[in-house]
Amino acid sequence: xxxxxxxxxxxxxxxxLLLGGADFGAxxxxxxxxxxxxxITRKTLYSAIGPIWEANHMWLIxxxxxxxxxxxxxxxxxxxxxxxxxxxxxxxxxxxxxxxTFRHYDAVVDDMQNLYNPIFAWSSFITPLFxxxxxxxxxxxxxxxxxxxFMEAYIFSWLHWFSxxxxxxxxxxxxxxxxxxxxxxxxxxHDRLRFAHxxxxxxxxxxxxxxxxFIASLIEHIPLIDWVFGNWVGHIAxxxxxxxxxxxxxxxxxxxxxxxxxxxxxxxxxxLLTTTYRHFPNIVILKNGGYxxxxxxxxxxxxxxxxxxxxxxxxxxxxxALFYLIYSFQKKEEVAH
Amino acid sequence: MDDIIAARSQMALSLGFHIVFSCIxxxxxxxxxxxxxxxxxxxxxxxxxxxxxxxxxVAIFFxxxxxxxxxxxxxxxxxxxxxxxxxxxxxxMPFSLEGTAFFIEAIALGFFLYGWDRFNKWFHWxxxxxxxxxxxxxxxxxxxANAWMNSPAGFDFVDGKYLNVDPIAAMFNDAWFSxxxxxxxxxxxxxGFAVAGVHALxxxxxxxxxxxxxxxxxxxxxxxVAALLQPLSGDISAKDVAKRQPAKLAAMEAHFHxxxxxxxxxxxxxxxxxxxVDYAVKLPGxxxxxxxxxxxxxxxxxxxxxxxxxxxxxxxxxxxxIMVGMGMLMMLVSVLYFTALWKKKHWLTSRxxxxxxxxxxxxxxxxxxAGWTVTEVGRQPWIxxxxxxxxxxxxxxxxxxxxxxxxxxxxxxxxxxxIFMLYRQIKMVGKLYDLPAKK
Ligand code: HDD
Ligand code: HEM
Ligand code: HEM
Numbered sequence: 114x115x116x117x118x119x120x121x122x123x124x125x126x127x128x129x130l131l132l133g134g135a136d137f138g139a140x141x142x143x144x145x146x147x148x149x150x151x152x153i154t155r156k157t158l159y160s161a162i163g164p165i166w167e168a169n170h171m172w173l174i175x176x177x178x179x180x181x182x183x184x185x186x187x188x189x190x191x192x193x194x195x196x197x198x199x200x201x202x203x204x205x206x207x208x209x210x211x212x213x214t215f216r217h218y219d220a221v222v223d224d225m226q227n228l229y230n231p232i233f234a235w236s237s238f239i240t241p242l243f244x245x246x247x248x249x250x251x252x253x254x255x256x257x258x259x260x261x262x263f264m265e266a267y268i269f270s271w272l273h274w275f276s277x278x279x280x281x282x283x284x285x286x287x288x289x290x291x292x293x294x295x296x297x298x299x300x301x302x303h304d305r306l307r308f309a310h311x312x313x314x315x316x317x318x319x320x321x322x323x324x325x326x327f328i329a330s331l332i333e334h335i336p337l338i339d340w341v342f343g344n345w346v347g348h349i350a351x352x353x354x355x356x357x358x359x360x361x362x363x364x365x366x367x368x369x370x371x372x373x374x375x376x377x378x379x380x381x382x383x384x385l386l387t388t389t390y391r392h393f394p395n396i397v398i399l400k401n402g403g404y405x406x407x408x409x410x411x412x413x414x415x416x417x418x419x420x421x422x423x424x425x426x427x428x429x430x431x432x433x434a435l436f437y438l439i440y441s442f443q444k445k446e447e448v449a450h
Numbered sequence: 451m452d453d454i455i456a457a458r459s460q461m462a463l464s465l466g467f468h469i470v471f472s473c474i475x476x477x478x479x480x481x482x483x484x485x486x487x488x489x490x491x492x493x494x495x496x497x498x499x500x501x502x503x504x505x506x507x508v509a510i511f512f513x514x515x516x517x518x519x520x521x522x523x524x525x526x527x528x529x530x531x532x533x534x535x536x537x538x539x540x541x542x543m544p545f546s547l548e549g550t551a552f553f554i555e556a557i558a559l560g561f562f563l564y565g566w567d568r569f570n571k572w573f574h575w576x577x578x579x580x581x582x583x584x585x586x587x588x589x590x591x592x593x594x595a596n597a598w599m600n601s602p603a604g605f606d607f608v609d610g611k612y613l614n615v616d617p618i619a620a621m622f623n624d625a626w627f628s629x630x631x632x633x634x635x636x637x638x639x640x641x642g643f644a645v646a647g648v649h650a651l652x653x654x655x656x657x658x659x660x661x662x663x664x665x666x667x668x669x670x671x672x673x674x675v676a677a678l679l680q681p682l683s684g685d686i687s688a689k690d691v692a693k694r695q696p697a698k699l700a701a702m703e704a705h706f707h708x709x710x711x712x713x714x715x716x717x718x719x720x721x722x723x724x725x726x727v728d729y730a731v732k733l734p735g736x737x738x739x740x741x742x743x744x745x746x747x748x749x750x751x752x753x754x755x756x757x758x759x760x761x762x763x764x765x766x767x768x769x770x771x772i773m774v775g776m777g778m779l780m781m782l783v784s785v786l787y788f789t790a791l792w793k794k795k796h797w798l799t800s801r802x803x804x805x806x807x808x809x810x811x812x813x814x815x816x817x818x819x820a821g822w823t824v825t826e827v828g829r830q831p832w833i834x835x836x837x838x839x840x841x842x843x844x845x846x847x848x849x850x851x852x853x854x855x856x857x858x859x860x861x862x863x864x865x866x867x868x869i870f871m872l873y874r875q876i877k878m879v880g881k882l883y884d885l886p887a888k889k
Contacts, residue, residue: 170516171553177523178549181534182542189535192527196847200856203524207517207860214513215871218506267847416539419617420546427550434557441561441568 114421121424122179127385129172131290131378134283136169138291140209140237141284142311143230170210183420187397187405191247194256194270198243205240208232238284245283249276249326252388253335254398274329282322286381288315293377309365312377316358340392347387354383454841456850457529460857462826464522466819467861471515473818475555476589476634477641477672478508479562479582484668486575500665502566507875509563514868516556518861529850533833533843536612540605541598543617544591551588555581589637590630597625600825601694602834628690629825632683635676636821640814642673643780647811650804652876670807673814674784680777685740691828692741695835696750697759698828701766703737704730705751712737712749717771720764725752727767761830769823776817783810 180188192199209232216229250256250271260266292312296305330337341347361376389396395404451459482504489497523545527534561569561577568574598604604620606613649666653659692699699705704715706725714737718730735745742749752760783806790797797803833840844850 170520171549171556174520174523174552175549178542178545181523181527181538182546183539185535185538188527188538189531192524192534193531193845193847196528196845199524199528200853203521204856204860206520207864210513210517211864211867214510215867218510218871218875263848413539413615416542416615416617419543423543423546423550427547427553430550431553431557434554438557438560441565 114418117421118179118183118417118424121421122176122183123385123389125172125176125179127382129169129176130283130286130385131381132169133172134241134287134381135290135294137209137237137241138287138289138315139295140213140234141241141288142291142295142308144234144238145288145311145314170206179420179424183417184405190256190258190397190405191251194266195247195250197267198246198250198271202240202243202247205236205243208236209240212236237287241283241287242280245280246271246276248283249279251397252392253333255333256397256399257401258399258403259401273333275326275333275335278322278326278329282319282326285315285318285322286384289319290377290381293373296373312365312373313362316362337388341387350383350387354380451851451854453848453850454844456854457844458840460850460854461525461529462823463854463858463861464518464525465822465826467865468515468518468522469818469822470815471511471518472585472589473637473640473815474508474511474644475515476582476585476637478504478511478645479578479585481641481645481668481672482508483575483579483582485664486578490571490575496660496664499661500668503661503875504665505563507872510868510871510875512559514864519552521857528853529845530833530843531845533838536838537599537834540602540612540615540617540620541595543621544594548588548591551584551591555584555588558584586634590634593630593633594621594623594626596825597629598623599833600629600698600829600835601625602837607837624694625690628683628687632680632687632821635680635683636814636818638672638676639680639780640818642669642671642676643783643807643810643814644812645669646673647807647809648876650807651811654801654804654808666807670787673780674787677777677780677784677814681781684774684777688740689743692749695829697752697755697761698766698824699741700750700752700755701761701763701828702770702824703749704763704767705737705749706753708748708751708754710738710748711735711746712741712751714740715767718767720767722763759831761828766824766828769820769827772820773817773824776813776820780810780813780817783807 177188180191212229212233216226216233250273253273253275255273255276256270257265260270289312292308292315296308296312327337329335341351357376357379361373361380364373364376392398395406397405399405482501485497485500485504488494489501558577558580562574562581565574565577569577598620601624602620603623604616604618646666646669649662649669652662653666688699691702703712704718704720704727705712706727711734713732713734715727716731716733718727720727738747738749739745741747752763786797786803786806790803829835831839831841833843
């Protein structure tokens with residue numbers, strides 16, 4: 114059952130990265146869109162993420178609940194040492210969710226939009242940045258359980274090159290996912306081209322940030338290269354991701370939209386797989402060389418069993434409904450209004 | 451402000467904020483389901499407009515409820531890591547089931563809000579009902595988690611260790627039923643009165659009378675039925691508290707000395723130093739009756755509990771008085787309203803009844819906030835009743851005050867924006883829904 118729970122945790126994180134990521138990315142794109150195209154981008158964005166953003170957001174809550182029920186030591190260690198980035202991320206989540214809804218549902222469209230729009234766009238940038246920082250810090254070995262000073266315990270645990278680079282990498286991945294997603298959401302040829310350009314832009318940004326992550330890992334003596342390249346899973350994943358990337362660029366040049374989304378999703382899945390596979394089951398690596406392991410720091414057996422059952426039971430209800438939701442809104446049926 | 455006070459204030463603020471949105475998120479779907487039902491049945495377009503107008507308001511509340519809830523799930527760890535380390539695996543069961551309930555709710559909401567004219571109309575109606583049912587389910591589950599803090603169960607506490615954890619037993623702890631029942635009814639009372647009050651105000655202003663009368667009636671009936679039931683459920687709660695948390699009951703009642711035929715203290719100013727209550731009205735024997743159903747029985751006072759385990763008496767007592775007071779007022783309004791419905795139809799269109807409802811707009815939510823204050827402050831100094839002290843649970847990180855200030859700022863601005871937006875929604879009713887109906 115422990116493995117069931119772990120698979121759920123991993124899947125929830127992956128889906129949050131993919132779906133929530135595309136969601137964040139939509140805001141990031143808005144940030145990187147020239148003034149004259151902003152309003153059309155916004156329109157596509159509403160119709161694309163409106164019906165599903167609340168559901169996307171749930172993956173994060175599922176991941177958190179799994180952590181605090183099943184792996185309380187991991188949850189509390191991260192909550193204590195990464196208090197500050199977590200708080201910033203939360204503020205980002207509040208600002209984003211409310212700004213998105215407010216601007217959509219405000220009965221009167223006026224100057225208030227000038228308040229909602231930048232809040233939405235900037236918080237879409239900051240939230241994944243800090244998500245990445247948190248993820249980077251967890252594995253970077255900067256969390257020091259024996260820290261004596263405030264700076265050591267609560268600031269240097271997350272403020273270092275590696276995690277910032279991971280944060281930027283996450284942002285560019287989100288932008289990338291969203292552009293690819295939006296290509297399929299618009300009927301306008303001109304728009305499609307714009308989103309295709311955005312996809313290329315964020316793809317290049319992701320590669321650059323990825324290189325930054327590797328450089329930072331070398332500077333800070335984090336064995337990232339070994340995690341990624343030191344085993345056959347890593348080799349296969351990197352190889353297939355690269356191949357699919359080439360394929361995708363080809364499709365983008367051809368102006369095709371077919372298969373773009375699965376390919377982009379596949380690449381991100383591979384990235385998450387390589388970076389987590391090698392140091393599984395340890396998801397928090399501490400400064401003193403210790404680590405917090407999903408296998409060793411889990412709750413008691415009965416808890417894990419109950420949690421696993423709850424998750425399995427939940428998926429029986431949720432997955433079909435979720436697929437039907439996405440399917441219904443994908444079907445570009447004419448709205449009989 | 452020291453860190454623990456800051457952490458407690460931040461927790462209280464976040465929960466007090468969230469509860470407003472979650473009550474509305476739980477109850478409004480039912481109001482909408484009713485008007486939606488009438489629209490489908492009678493083809494009277496006013497009902498469709500009411501449903502649509504409400505659903506716009508609800509979307510705003512949902513988003514705010516969802517983000518404030520997300521914040522809470524992190525805050526439990528950010529503020530109370532020591533508590534979560536031990537409690538997480540024990541009381542986590544309702545939270546993991548709640549995840550499912552939220553998810554279904556979010557999915558159903560997607561269908562409902564964006565599904566007008568896209569689906570079979572009854573399927574669409576049904577998704578709205580699902581939103582309400584799963585909302586209620588999540589409310590009940592999270593209250594079961596809170597009930598566990600009042601009435602810990604499902605583990606053995608041996609030498610400071612939490613052994614033989616049984617998450618199912620923890621979920622069905624002694625307090626879960628009375629608390630969940632009381633909370634669910636409270637959500638209907640609070641939302642019903644708030645919504646009815648707003649529409650009553652619009653009727654008084656003479657705007658869109660038809661639209662607002664229909665909305666008012668739906669909300670008022672829900673709210674008033676619940677308000678009549680609430681004291682009954684409150685009585686179950688009080689008997690329950692008397693059994694499992696005598697310290698809380700004593701603080702609620704400012705009952706300092708153990709005695710038989712104890713009197714119920716109404717109002718008054720508790721003097722914690724001299725252990726007496728000034729200027730109070732005393733109803734002899736009634737406290738014994740309230741607590742144990744027998745006018746003669748003995749009720750434990752604070753003197754039977756070691757001083758270091760006393761909850762703050764004044765706050766708990768005032769909060770309890772406020773809750774009960776509001777409950778009585780709303781019960782009165784309900785009695786008048788039902789009299790009007792059955793016997794005195796002409797009251798229904800009279801201004802005084804509407805004015806009464808306008809005045810009662812905030813009462814339900816005041817009672818909800820006061821009730822939670824009773825529950826939470828009355829549990830102090832424990833975070834897990836009798837097992838772990840709040841002071842031992844707080845995060846070691848210094849400077850929580852700043853986080854408290856930041857979150858206060860955020861919540862205050864959010865509250866202002868939400869009110870402002872609601873105001874604009876209501877103002878637009880005339881423009882959007884008053885036109886001669888085009889189907
Ligand atoms: C509309 C709101 C409302 C109204 C009118 C009342 N209550 Fe209440 N009360 C709540 C809303 C509430 C609440 C916010 O929902 C609480 C907080 C925790 C809980 O389970 O319910 C609560 C808690 C609560 C508790 C503490 C339960 C515990 O700690 O486990 C007691 C003893 C009562 N109530 C009793 C009453 C009585 C005797 C009322 C008589 C009129 C009453 N309440 C009206
Ligand atoms: C008595 C207290 C509470 C009640 C009755 C309650 C009820 C609800 C309800 C009905 C919702 C969904 C409706 C909406 O989104 O507006 C909701 C949302 C949420 N609540 Fe609470 N809640 C309470 C306290 C808490 C606590 C303590 C936590 C966290 C530990 C929490 C976590 C959440 C989360 C994560 C959501 C968002 C779910 C979503 O995205 O739809 N709630 N709550
Ligand atoms: C939504 C309704 C709720 C409100 C308004 C509320 C209110 C409060 C208040 C006023 C405090 C501070 C008490 C004090 O320090 O004197 C508090 C503390 C706390 N509450 Fe609640 N509460 C609610 C529901 C819940 C739920 C559902 C949970 C958890 C499942 C919860 C968990 C906590 C925790 C962990 C603390 C901090 C420790 C403590 O002070 O005991 N609360 N809450």
